[in-house]
Amino acid sequence: MKKTALVLFLSYISICGYAQKKQSFIDQLNKSNPWVDSVYNSLSNKEKLGQLFMLRAHSDKGKEYADKVAKQIKDNQVGGLVFFQGGPVRQAILTNQYQKLVPVPLMIAMDAEWGLGMRLDSTISYPYQMTLGAIQNNQLLYKMGEQVAKDFKRIGMQMNFAPVVDINNNPNNPVINYRSFGENKYNVADKGVAYMKGMQDNGIFTTAKHFPGHGDTDVDSHYDLPQIPFSKARLDTLEMFPFKKLMANGATGVMVGHMNIPALDPTPNLSSSLSRPIVTGILKNDFGFKGLVVSDAMEMKGAIKYFPNGQADVKALFAGLDVIELSEDTERAIKMLKKAIRHKEIPAKEVEAKIKKVLAAKYWMGLNNLEEVNLANLYQDLNRAESKNLIQQLADASVTVLKSTSAFPLRNDFVRKTVILNIGSGSNTTFSNTLKKIKPGATVINIPKNINEVELGIIRNNMKPYDQIIMAIIDNRLRPAGKLDFSSHLLQFVSEFSTKNTITALFANPYTITEIPGFERSASVIIGYQNLPEIQLSAAKVILGAHKASGKLPVSINAFFKYGDGIQMK
Structure with a gap:
């Protein structure tokens, strides 16, 4: 079927009332789908195999790069x-341009764990998952999931590679860390379900990641293959617990990470993403997951270090x-896949099932009735007042008081001489400006991180x-590392x-406390988790008695501050 005929078919299907129904993706897979069958039968072999691949795209690299992506889309x-x-x-x-290059609409995805602002300028960034924890x-x-879903739909995307449901029980984890809801499997699972449902209930396809669990490692799989040395019993009851919880609640997809896990597959140097015992044996057969199974980026060294030159792609499928x-x-990967099918190294029936599952996912996403992205008022629509109000609500709910004395609420008394130190910042902050309104006589000293002795x-x-x-x-870096x-x-x-005599507020990764001997001596300790203006405002309101903190620490720091600590202010 040519592209024009296919477009007419899509319109006919929509007019006949066969448009996307409000049902779960998993339930939909159990029913026959004339659209999926018709589209599958209309595609050439190359177009069918192409459905199994997703390309990288950027919008900040200029026309030459954009043209190269367009050529790859058309060619493959x-x-x-x-x-x-x-x-x-x-x-x-x-x-809009890329969607015109293919007979079947492209599913457009993004790693937007904390919203579009994770990747795009001029858009909303919600708090990191450690803060949400x-x-x-x-x-x-x-509610955050709802807002992220609205943004995705508005900009023409259908799939979010989120939420992260790795349990960060290793403070030295270089790749997950603040991207995790924390160290407690129940807290991670419950928050993952809430965020996931907020997106899925509003039509966005999600992928829980990074199965079977990337939290307890000190190696970044972008650069090497992490080793996970734990027993199958531990992995089943701890690392994989959140994934099972999300699957039981209708997860549309799962992303498999790149880790070597001998207890699940003893093959030397084999990534979990390339392991049939892990992906098919555990995820699909043992856990019964029927949704879409997606690889983590196959350009990462964790996948290709030991299986280069396209081997990893075929092994993953x-x-x-x-x-x-x-x-x-x-x-190259498509050519190698064709060869593997021809030599019966991969069953043709399995490949057909994968392609039809991808098409079913596209149907669930509404791509059977694709509309162009409307450019009018796009910036305004992606920067809604309701989104900004929600960020403040999230900030207010996350701020955690680990220690408190009669040092606050802070009053504008004339007895005590007060100094506000902005450490790590070379200028005034939302935090100090808010406090100065109530304590105008306080001195503010800004201490940049590069100050000399x-x-x-x-x-x-x-x-x-x-x-x-x-x-x-204050940690002014874009990503709040653990040090x-x-x-x-x-x-x-x-x-x-x-x-x-000190009230200390940390606007940084909570693990950084371990670098400050005696941190616990402060009269009061407030944790803000990251450097957002809204979180600084929340912490200042706590000090001023205008807000009652309710957050609890999502990770253990040391002997003084442990998981679940947090004074509920009255």
Whole structure:
């Protein structure tokens, strides 16, 4: 069937009332689907195999790059795209252009774990999952899923590679860490379900990741193959627990990570994403998962280090994956897949089932009735007041008081001389500006992270007149790593002034507390998890008595601060 005929067929199906129904994707798979069968039968062999691959796309690399992506789409007739960095209007324009190059609409995906702002400028970023892990009201995470779904639909995307349901029980994890809801399997599972349902109930396809669990590793699978040395019993009851919970609640998809797990498959140097015993044996057969199984990026060293030159792509499909995300060379992979089918290394029936499952996913996504992305008012629609209000609600619900004395609510008294230290920031902050409104006589000192020892010594000497210190520790990096990038003399300064006269607020990854000896000596300790203006405002409101903190620590830090700690303010 030519493209024009296919478009007419799609219109006819829609007019006849065979449009997407409000049912779960898994339930839909159990029913016959004339659209899927008709489209499958209309495609050439190359177009069918292309459905199993998703290409990388950016909207910030200019026309030459965009043209190369367009050529790959046309040459390989792929099933979808994964967008990375860029801007919303540029991406929408490219999406409209790219969708015209294929007979079956592309499914457009993104890793948008905390919203479009994870990848796109001029869009909303919600708090990181570690921050969300502190929230006690999971309905707020459902609402976040709703808002993310609205953004995806508005910009012409159908699939979010989220939520992350890895349990971060290793503080040194370089790749998950703040992207996890925390270390407790029940908290991770419940929050993953809430966020997932918020998206899926509003028509966005989700993929829980990174099966079987990437939380307890100190190796980044982008650069090497992590080793997971744990027993099958532990993996089943801990790492895989959230995945089972999400699958029981109707997860549409699962993303398989790149890890070597001898207890599940003893093959040396084999990634879980390439393991038939793990993907087909455990995920599909033992757990009974019927949804779409997607690879983590197949350009990552965790997948291809030991199986280069396209071997990994074919092994992943044989393992049981339905979709290959970001092959190093999609054209090569399709040729190798054809050869594997011809030599009966991969059963043709399995490949047919994968292709039809992808088409069924596209039907569930509404791609049987594709509409162009409307560029009018796109920026305004993606920056809604309701989204910004929700960010403040999430911030308010996440802020955690680990220690509290009579030091706050802060009053505008004239007895105590107060200094506000913005440590890690070279300028005033939302936190200090908010406090100054109530305590206008307070002195604000901004201490950039690159301050030298001489300048810091001058500040130290000038601290003597102050009998009340409010100290904000601010990580200005885009990603809040588990270790601060402060100099040793600045960390020593923070430690020195963590005293009974100090209120300390941390706007950074909570694991960074371990770098500050004596941190627990502060009279009051407030954790903000990351450096968002809304979280700074929430922490300031707690100090001023205008907000009652309710967050609880989602990870254990040390002997003083453990999972579940958090004073519920009254």
